[in-house]
Amino acid sequence: MLDTTQIQLIESDVESARITLYNLSDELVDHICCAIEDQMRNGKSFDEAYALLKEQTGIKVLQSIQENTLYLTDKKYRLMKTTMKITGNVALALLGMGTVMKIFHWPGAGPALVLGFALLCLFFFPAVVYINHREGKSKGGPIMNFSILVGGVGLMAGILFKVMHWPGASMLLLGGWFFILFIFLPTLLYAKLKDAKSGFEKRVYVLGVVALIIFELATMFKMMHWPGAGPLMILGSLLLVAVFLPLYTNMRFKNVELKTGQFIYLITISMYAVVLTALLAMNVSKDILGCFVRSQDNGTAINHYFEQKERILAASNTVKDSVVMMNAEKIKHVSEETAKVKNEIQNLKLNLVQEIEQVDKQTALAAISESVKISKKDNYDIIDHILFDQNGNGLANSLKGKLDTYRELILKLTTSNKELSESISRILDTSSKKNYNTMVSWEEDNFKHNPLISTLALLTALEKNVSMVESSTIQYINQ
């Protein structure tokens, strides 16, 4: 019933009341039109009806409607923000605690990590993206929000799958990285370039995003075990920390936009990024420990053979004549001394496994003969503690002493065979070694910071060497 000019009049009036909220102005115009039409149906003209309405409501009322609407929608927004803060914090705390539990092999690491990643993916990320969308400040708009949501969730889920050894981790990771590297980061660059005030600023942003892409690619290559991760990482971190960081800080510093608080954060996070990535690059996958499981089991089989052989030898030792009797005395002596050293090594292995795995003797013995069953294969803190005390003595040192006495004893018995005694002194050598221009003792070289599984394999190999020495010595005496 109202004509276009009348509606336009209302619209301009609403606009002059500074109603800026999205959709609200249309709703208000619609509402006013309806009210006027109501009045006109009662016989009033448009001008009369509109004047009456203005008297009743007025500009102030329109503005308060806007404020109320804002407050109402703000409440939802605030709820989202609280959700984001709480879930974000709880998720990160769970991840931190899960990591510590995983490193120390405490129970509950798996559930903590799964819950942490689930909160991150299902609540935190969507809430952050929703808030960014509501505030509508980013120039990239929906593409940026969508790509960071999909990419971020994909990446987080991929890492969770990888940590839990669930199938499909690689696909999730690759998908996540694709969205972040090739959609999110370029859109972010585009948005930043639109904001940039000068050509210099533009160049700094381009450099930052390129460095970030290289850095992320390096992480991706490392996790997918693709070649070339090392050079990419060096290039990325050099660009990021040695070039971009000073340029960016300088730029913001000159514009007096950078607060000290933000700078502290910037430096702290770059230091963490560098050191964590470097640690990741320096580390190898735990799968490599399987190599020691093989060595340990191989050595155990050989030692088992020597034990059986000895048992048979001891049982068949019958005295025949005086020469054989004299030899038998010697052989008995060698066997006894060898048994002592081997006992020492076996007890050390048992001691280590019992202390680290916190199990009884029976379980520890079973774990030594089937080493794949050992759960804390990578522990070296407790080994360092058991094998070395503060004065540099400890069990490693006493083992060295036992080996030394044993070697001297055998060498005395085999002096007449030069080749044999030389071989023996070589294989039972416990002398210090030169390493990077410093002398390192045998026990430090072999046992310091050595994880449980490789320590076991090493001790088993030592035991095997002692058995071989015994076997050769007895053979020599019997000749």
Add this chain to the structure above:
Amino acid sequence: MKKSIYYLGIACANLMLFGSLFKIQHWPGASVMLVLAVFLFCFVFLPMALINSYNEGGQKYKALHAVTFFVFFISMMGVIFKVQHWPGAGMFLPFGITLPFILFLPVYLYQTRNEKNKETMNFSAIMFGLTFLAVFSVLLALNVSKSIILKIGTSLRMSSEASAFNMATINVTDKQNPILEESDKLCVYIEGLKDHLLIASDNTVDGKASLDITQMANMENSNIPVHILLGDDSNNKMEELKSKINSYRESVLASEKISPELSELSSTIFDVSDKDTEDGKMTWEQRTFGAYQLIVVLDALTQIQSNVRLVESELLAVK
């Protein structure tokens, strides 16, 4: 913000970067740089910058400033203790990893709860930064230190020494025994494989293959071993190796003088069949060579040689 703080911060981050790069490359001086970076950060940069920020209008956030210092001091110290293998790292680590999330973040969120929109950028930056920190810590928990590679080197060295010992002390009573020749043939074949691997991976001295753990290049490379050992179907070295080990085992077991114990040992250590494990069916090559990193493959091959020499020595010693 004072210019000195700005220079100091940039210096810390760069020292950390170059220290880490030197450490990865095993160049000397890495430790000095890392320790200097962390000490400068913890004892100079962090207190100076926080005091400056406090005086610049941060009086509202007294607790946040105190907590920031405490948390990142402990956390960075934990990092350097762990990287340098200093005693007490185990004590720092659980706090260093969790404190940013269970102390710093809640205090930050609480103290800035009434800040309006302009802080949103800071907020998302902090959230994303801490997420990065958490995720990387998780990833690190899955790995072991690279120094373990050197321990594989120790294992390799001990296997070669055992081989050498057995070869030097072997007491041959029966020079006609076919095992002598068979053992030599298998060991020479494996030595050839090792040389091939070493030459392909640039571990040569004067054009000849050289196995020196301290100088070894491409230790973690798995492409070269996979290419050489598995190759394509027509040239599968792994099948050849397996059949050679198989026939060696058969001839050992067929020897007249073999004791039951030695025959049991030989069938165990020269067993190249597939086995059922907790992770499902695994072939011999999967069990032996793992992910085919060069050092692992060399260690496994040397172990086979050592086993051959041991069995040979034990078999021929029987009168």
